[in-house]
Amino acid sequence: xxxxxxxxxxxxxxxxxxxxxxxxxxxxxxxxxxxxxxxxxxxxxxxxxxxxxxxxxxxxxxxxxxxxxxxxxxxxxxxxxxxxxxxxxxxxxxxxxxxxxxxxxxxxxxxxxxxxxxxxxxxxxxxxxxxxxxxxxxxxxxxxxxxxxxxxxxxxxxxxxxxxxxxxxxxxxxxxxxxxxxxxxxxxxxxxxxxxxxxxxxxxxxxxxxxxxxxxxxxxxxxxxxxx
Amino acid sequence: xxxxxxxxxxxxxxxxxxxxxxxxxxxxxxxxxxxxxxxxxxxxxxxxxxxxxxxxxxxxxxxxxxxxxxxxxxxxxxxxxxxxxxxxxxxxxxxxxxxxxxxxxxxxxxxxxxxxxxxxxxxxxxxxxxxxxxxxxxxxxxxxxxxxxxxxxxxxxxxxxxxxxxxxxxxxxxxxxxxxxxxxxxxxxxxxxxxxxxxxxxxxxxxxxxxxxxxxxxxxxxxxxxxxxxxxxxxxxxxxxxxxxxxxxxxxxxxxxxxxxxxxxxxxxxxxxxxxxxxxxxxxxxxxxxxxxxxxxxxxxxxxxxxxxxxxxxxxxxxxxxxxxx
Numbered sequence: 001x002x003x004x005x006x007x008x009x010x011x012x013x014x015x016x017x018x019x020x021x022x023x024x025x026x027x028x029x030x031x032x033x034x035x036x037x038x039x040x041x042x043x044x045x046x047x048x049x050x051x052x053x054x055x056x057x058x059x060x061x062x063x064x065x066x067x068x069x070x071x072x073x074x075x076x077x078x079x080x081x082x083x084x085x086x087x088x089x090x091x092x093x094x095x096x097x098x099x100x101x102x103x104x105x106x107x108x109x110x111x112x113x114x115x116x117x118x119x120x121x122x123x124x125x126x127x128x129x130x131x132x133x134x135x136x137x138x139x140x141x142x143x144x145x146x147x148x149x150x151x152x153x154x155x156x157x158x159x160x161x162x163x164x165x166x167x168x169x170x171x172x173x174x175x176x177x178x179x180x181x182x183x184x185x186x187x188x189x190x191x192x193x194x195x196x197x198x199x200x201x202x203x204x205x206x207x208x209x210x211x212x213x214x215x216x217x218x219x220x221x222x223x224x225x226x227x228x
Numbered sequence: 229x230x231x232x233x234x235x236x237x238x239x240x241x242x243x244x245x246x247x248x249x250x251x252x253x254x255x256x257x258x259x260x261x262x263x264x265x266x267x268x269x270x271x272x273x274x275x276x277x278x279x280x281x282x283x284x285x286x287x288x289x290x291x292x293x294x295x296x297x298x299x300x301x302x303x304x305x306x307x308x309x310x311x312x313x314x315x316x317x318x319x320x321x322x323x324x325x326x327x328x329x330x331x332x333x334x335x336x337x338x339x340x341x342x343x344x345x346x347x348x349x350x351x352x353x354x355x356x357x358x359x360x361x362x363x364x365x366x367x368x369x370x371x372x373x374x375x376x377x378x379x380x381x382x383x384x385x386x387x388x389x390x391x392x393x394x395x396x397x398x399x400x401x402x403x404x405x406x407x408x409x410x411x412x413x414x415x416x417x418x419x420x421x422x423x424x425x426x427x428x429x430x431x432x433x434x435x436x437x438x439x440x441x442x443x444x445x446x447x448x449x450x451x452x453x454x455x456x457x458x459x460x461x462x463x464x465x466x467x468x469x470x471x472x473x474x475x476x477x478x479x480x481x482x483x484x485x486x487x488x489x490x491x492x493x494x495x496x497x498x499x500x501x502x503x504x505x506x507x508x509x510x511x512x513x514x515x516x517x518x519x520x521x522x523x524x525x526x527x528x529x530x531x532x533x534x535x536x537x538x539x540x541x542x543x544x545x546x547x548x549x550x551x552x553x554x
Contacts, residue, residue: 017361017363017421017422018350018361018363018420018421018422018423019421019422019423020423021347021423021424021425022347107272107349107351109351110351110352110353110354110359196349197347198346198347198348198349199346199347199348199349199420199425200347200349201349201350201351201361201363201420201421201423202423204349204350204351205351205352205359205361208351208352208359209352209359212352212354212359213359
């Protein structure tokens with residue numbers, strides 16, 4: 001049953017189903033891919049001359065597979081999703097999660113990676129039984145600070161999390177960089193996605209398939225580029 | 229003179245009713261699984277959403293039937309001197325309002341999506357690690373939501389006629405027509421697959437028009453039931469012949485000069501309110517008692533018969549009386 005379903009789906013996929021109503025895939029394949037980027041470390045870094053970051057590298061690899069040229073378009077999320085709704089962009093990246101408020105204007109891919117925010121303690125410290133009353137450092141004015149305030153930990157807002165010594169609330173991929181150990185306390189989970197124009201289903205499934213086929217490479221990229 | 233039966237259904241009908249109750253339980257159980265499968269494959273397809281909502285709504289008639297079937301047998305009490313037969317009509321009204329409102333909502337939703345040129349995005353899912361287009365799962369889910377429903381509808385239809393139960397009838401008709409919804413939604417999903425985005429909204433509009441139509445039809449019947457309209461056949465195709473039979477039966481009595489018959493439906497039983505102008509008052513009470521018994525034997529649905537001797541039939545009681553005197 002399972003193999004029949006898989007075989008059937010692959011055969012039909014080979015016939016080009018689903019197809020794009022507006023032909024995005026046909027145009028991008030061997031052509032130009034217009035990608036909207038907004039600064040969101042470590043997913044998209046716009047500091048240097050050329051964009052870099054985990055999602056930027058993934059898009060570059062996708063473009064290579066499709067033999068497409070990339071046209072980077074920088075802007076705010078508002079600008080990028082405005083352009084995406086009007087089909088003036090083919091892809092938007094910038095640390096988007098499945099909870100993005102833009103999901104009414106644009107399509108989002110199947111999540112390609114799930115990260116979490118957690119409470120960790122320095123490697124030389126004993127794991128606490130409970131974070132109640134524990135002094136936990138967190139970068140000031142961030143989403144994690146808000147999540148931490150909802151717990152019964154004692155919130156210590158700092159400007160630079162790297163120089164703070166003691167228990168911290170951070171993204172899960174930062175534990176190695178900061179030499180801290182996960183306490184097992186999760187503050188939130190994020191499913192990471194790319195933004196796409198609505199209903200271009202051949203294009204969407206192409207991007208999704210590309211992302212879903214390389215969990216190993218994505219993890220390596222996260223280890224390499226996932227820094228504070 | 230008044231007679232009321234202590235039971236609602238004669239033994240053979242009670243057996244049919246038990247079967248109907250069992251079928252409605254099966255329907256509820258099956259619908260829950262169909263709703264679940266449609267929900268997990270819902271995606272962003274408008275047609276899928278419409279089909280899902282329709283299945284969700286199809287739960288209302290069987291549930292109101294099951295609730296009513298528990299309540300309506302309760303004997304009359306001080307607070308409800310006429311008993312609880314109308315529980316069926318109340319359930320029926322609720323079901324039709326829900327249908328009608330939901331139909332309009334989906335119609336509006338689909339029209340605005342079509343007008344906004346909204347293209348439904350449907351991506352991949354990974355049920356066994358292999359990424360597969362979600363659209364391929366929608367089609368079997370839709371087929372599952374249709375075939376057993378059609379079979380259940382076909383089994384329930386004759387039972388509804390036998391029991392003269394309008395909720396059961398509405399339910400059976402909805403189930404029977406369910407394949408239309410499924411086919412429309414499948415066409416919508418295939419449309420998305422072929423890049424024909426508008427087919428999806430169009431299918432959803434078609435489904436919503438069908439739901440709204442069902443709603444209006446049932447709302448009309450439910451309201452006229454509660455307004456004590458003349459009893460009709462269960463499919464509303466014609467007037468029920470029972471009131472006319474009662475009139476003929478009573479008129480054939482030699483001691484009856486004139487007669488007015490009013491019959492109303494309370495759920496699936498009838499209450500008759502009869503006035504007779506006797507030629508003589510001699511032996512009046514035994515005659516009335518005999519006549520009442522005779523009428524009660526005519527039809528099992530006749531639940532409560534009241535015969536009142538009067539000097540003259542007023543036009544307010546029988547609109548025909550007025551025509552006769554003119």
